[in-house]
Amino acid sequence: MTHVFPRHTKALPPRAARGDGAYIIDETGKRYLDGSGGAAVSCLGHSDPEVTQAIKDQADRIAFAHTGFFTSEPAERLADRLIAHAPEGIERVYFVSGGSEAVEAALKLARQYFLEKGEPSRTRFIARRQSYHGNTLGALGTGGNAWRREPFAPLMVETSHIAPCYEYRGREAGETPEAYGLRVADELEAELRRVGPENVIGFVAEPVVGATLGAVPSVPGYFKRIREICDRHGILLILDEVMCGMGRTGTLFACEQDGVRPDIVTIAKGLGAGYQPIGAMLCSGAIYAAIEGGSGFFQHGHTYIGHPVACAAADVVVGKLTAGGMTERAARMGEVLGDALVARFGQHPHVGDIRGRGMFRGLELVADRESKTPFDPARGINKKIKAAAFDAGLICYPMGGTIDGRQGDHVLLAPPFILTEHQVGELVDKLSSALDVALA
Ligand SMILES: Cc1ncc(COP(=O)(O)O)c(C=O)c1O
Numbered sequence: 508m509t510h511v512f513p514r515h516t517k518a519l520p521p522r523a524a525r526g527d528g529a530y531i532i533d534e535t536g537k538r539y540l541d542g543s544g545g546a547a548v549s550c551l552g553h554s555d556p557e558v559t560q561a562i563k564d565q566a567d568r569i570a571f572a573h574t575g576f577f578t579s580e581p582a583e584r585l586a587d588r589l590i591a592h593a594p595e596g597i598e599r600v601y602f603v604s605g606g607s608e609a610v611e612a613a614l615k616l617a618r619q620y621f622l623e624k625g626e627p628s629r630t631r632f633i634a635r636r637q638s639y640h641g642n643t644l645g646a647l648g649t650g651g652n653a654w655r656r657e658p659f660a661p662l663m664v665e666t667s668h669i670a671p672c673y674e675y676r677g678r679e680a681g682e683t684p685e686a687y688g689l690r691v692a693d694e695l696e697a698e699l700r701r702v703g704p705e706n707v708i709g710f711v712a713e714p715v716v717g718a719t720l721g722a723v724p725s726v727p728g729y730f731k732r733i734r735e736i737c738d739r740h741g742i743l744l745i746l747d748e749v750m751c752g753m754g755r756t757g758t759l760f761a762c763e764q765d766g767v768r769p770d771i772v773t774i775a776k777g778l779g780a781g782y783q784p785i786g787a788m789l790c791s792g793a794i795y796a797a798i799e800g801g802s803g804f805f806q807h808g809h810t811y812i813g814h815p816v817a818c819a820a821a822d823v824v825v826g827k828l829t830a831g832g833m834t835e836r837a838a839r840m841g842e843v844l845g846d847a848l849v850a851r852f853g854q855h856p857h858v859g860d861i862r863g864r865g866m867f868r869g870l871e872l873v874a875d876r877e878s879k880t881p882f883d884p885a886r887g888i889n890k891k892i893k894a895a896a897f898d899a900g901l902i903c904y905p906m907g908g909t910i911d912g913r914q915g916d917h918v919l920l921a922p923p924f925i926l927t928e929h930q931v932g933e934l935v936d937k938l939s940s941a942l943d944v945a946l947a
Pocket residue numbers: 546605606607608610639640641642713717718747748749750751775776
């Protein structure tokens with residue numbers, strides 16, 4: 508008997524009792540290797556003593572002071588640390604409690620920016636199909652996953668969705684990756700012309716698409732062209748790094764590898780590493796200046812923004828990701844993981860594509876490699892893989908609807924950066940037996 512409203516009423520999960528490095532241990536003592544960090548959250552594993560100590564110390568000093576009255580030492584320290592490592596031009600940090608809140612804050616700040624500038628006609632966002640930006644109504648409306656949107660579509664603001672940069676399925680035979688990237692980036696230009704650039708606030712995209720595509724980075728040159736188009740029409744580039752940011756791809760911000768500078772960037776998940784619920788929306792000095800020189804305040808806010816205990820935990824996390832060398836470790840171990848996946852699944856008859864960056868990897872499953880034909884969604888391959896892996900003591904993050912929200916299956920891997928080479932072997936072994944069971 509439980510009074511908790513679970514994620515699924517027909518599948519009650521076991522109770523997590525303890526964390527031990529890269530493992531979660533349930534109440535029966537069963538150990539699970541956390542191959543996806545939950546959903547790309549637990550970048551430092553589950554028992555980091557420095558993060559837990561910082562939480563205790565801050566709770567002993569002061570747990571909460573409303574940001575309508577106070578700032579706090581941990582929030583100031585964390586903001587300084589993030590800005591010291593942020594993309595060029597990013598100067599301010601707005602702390603929230605998770606990824607969806609970070610995206611909502613980004614959307615509202617972008618709209619208010621244009622109001623402050625006297626451009627009220629700008630009301631529309633352009634985003635991409637097969638993206639995920641969160642489950643609150645603004646973020647869900649921005650996301651482009653048909654299945655997630657469908658029931659709530661009547662409640663959403665109208666958003667344009669252009670093609671993702673999804674080389675495995677989108678690049679045509681004989682087309683170079685660069686030419687493909689420019690072709691799909693130019694869909695932004697076409698959509699801007701269709702709806703009128705004077706009506707558009709910004710373009711929203713994940714640098715490496717996580718939950719809905721399975722660790723898909725863009726091709727070289729794609730985001731540079733996107734930036735050019737944004738600049739040409741005076742719209743904002745909003746990058747959602749909630750999943751791919753904070754060292755996950757081998758650099759603190761994923762967009763560093765695309766050589767692109769956002770106007771707004773959102774982070775969460777790895778920022779608190781699962782030790783505290785925290786996210787953040789970071790914006791350029793120019794956007795901040797428009798608010799400061801205009802109405803003077805961002806018309807937004809939640810009770811728990813800038814929570815001192817959450818900021819104290821995240822400050823230690825980001826310290827470890829930067830000065831502590833954990834991001835470099837993600838890059839190094841990411842190569843080990845990528846090589847191990849290619850060695851084991853490179854010739855697998857039902858693994859069509861292996862992709863990703865750093866400790867953020869995806870496998871796309873197909874019924875037939877040659878034609879890239881997906882499995883019949885009715886087979887529920889992704890659900891079977893998740894269940895078989897969990898049975899075998901591996902947490903991974905499979906998802907369906909990879910291609911269009913309905914067809915396609917992938918497995919997302921996002922293990923803790925502390926993973927050892929031995930544990931990479933364990934992950935690949937367990938995933939291999941889960942695929943055998945699910946595909947049998
Ligand atoms: C790219 C991206 N944005 C936003 C979110 C929403 O974050 P949260 O679940 O913390 O609200 C997610 C969650 O998976 C995400 O992957």
